[in-house]
Amino acid sequence: MGDKPLKVIGLAGEYRSSSKSGMLVNLALKIAKEQGADVEFWDLADRPLPLVGEEGCWTNPNVKAFQSLLEESDAFFLSSPEYHGTMSGVMKNTMDWMYDKHVGGKVFGLMSTLGGVTNANTLNHMRISLRWLHGWPVPEQLAIGHVKEAFDEEGSLVDEELHQRLSKLVSSVLSAAKKLR
Numbered sequence: 001m002g003d004k005p006l007k008v009i010g011l012a013g014e015y016r017s018s019s020k021s022g023m024l025v026n027l028a029l030k031i032a033k034e035q036g037a038d039v040e041f042w043d044l045a046d047r048p049l050p051l052v053g054e055e056g057c058w059t060n061p062n063v064k065a066f067q068s069l070l071e072e073s074d075a076f077f078l079s080s081p082e083y084h085g086t087m088s089g090v091m092k093n094t095m096d097w098m099y100d101k102h103v104g105g106k107v108f109g110l111m112s113t114l115g116g117v118t119n120a121n122t123l124n125h126m127r128i129s130l131r132w133l134h135g136w137p138v139p140e141q142l143a144i145g146h147v148k149e150a151f152d153e154e155g156s157l158v159d160e161e162l163h164q165r166l167s168k169l170v171s172s173v174l175s176a177a178k179k180l181r
């Protein structure tokens, strides 16, 4: 049991894996994979989640698949764009499909992307929602300001210091997830 690889899921608060949040989550997953984890990115463009409360949402097959995947997983990387000082509606709706029974006691690594100057609003707001889900976000976190200039053509972070912070965030999530599972 102790030797089984950790299962780690990536979620972005946007619909495209090519969005900046999608790129950031996939970079975190790449590092996690290099460190031995089994990783999967849930791409909302391929498997959209309905708006919570809309007609038919409670029996939507994507919701069932999403919640089963959450239950099977040990840890999660979340990245949201900052919209008007908080997480995107897409990220909040994604979190609204999570319940304590799926993610309670499991570890989260939080990231955000901003068009403007870096701040921690989105990260703090995600922490508040996760508290209601009994999730365990690690203290390390990453907000990327002026995100349009943050990635090179290969999808790596241009700023080496930010890359180091991302590596530390990933290591912290995997280490905490090993202890908590």
Ligand SMILES: Cc1cc2nc3c(=O)[nH]c(=O)nc-3n(C[C@H](O)[C@H](O)[C@H](O)COP(=O)(O)O)c2cc1C
Pocket: 014, 018, 019, 020, 021, 080, 081, 082, 083, 084, 085, 086, 113, 114, 115, 116, 117, 147
């Ligand atoms: C509706 C909306 C609101 C936004 N609000 C903010 C904001 O409050 N602060 C900020 O720095 N950037 C803001 N932005 C810019 C996004 O954070 C930025 O475009 C995103 O992180 C980058 O993702 P993308 O390039 O993949 O779309 C906003 C963008 C949109 C569309």
